[in-house]
Amino acid sequence: MFMKVKRSDDLVRIDDLQMLASPLEESVKGCRQAGEEEQDAEMFRKTELVFPSGESLPKCWVDADYQVHHTAAHSSHA
Template structure:
């Protein structure tokens, strides 16, 4: 799955989609898709990612307690 990093605007490919969907995991392994050579995979905060359209990730991917009222 391709997502966009908010700070740089670069596209990243999510290597581990299970960690992306798990709301109790704060970071996901990604590989930046800029340049001709593939970059080494690295960890990235999920809160710093959006869909390529600019839409944020669903709350249920980011917060394991999203149904609990504070």
């Protein structure tokens, strides 16, 4: 899956989708797609990545307490 680095707009290929989707992981390994040759793998903080469309990663991919925060927000509206 390709993601984009917010500050540079560089594309990054992420092979481990479980790591990307895991809210317990703060960073994910990827290969920057720059020029004609793929670069060496490096770690990217998930907070620095967005989808190629510019959309942010889902909260449940970056916040290990998403369920707790999500439930608390809904119960406070009752």
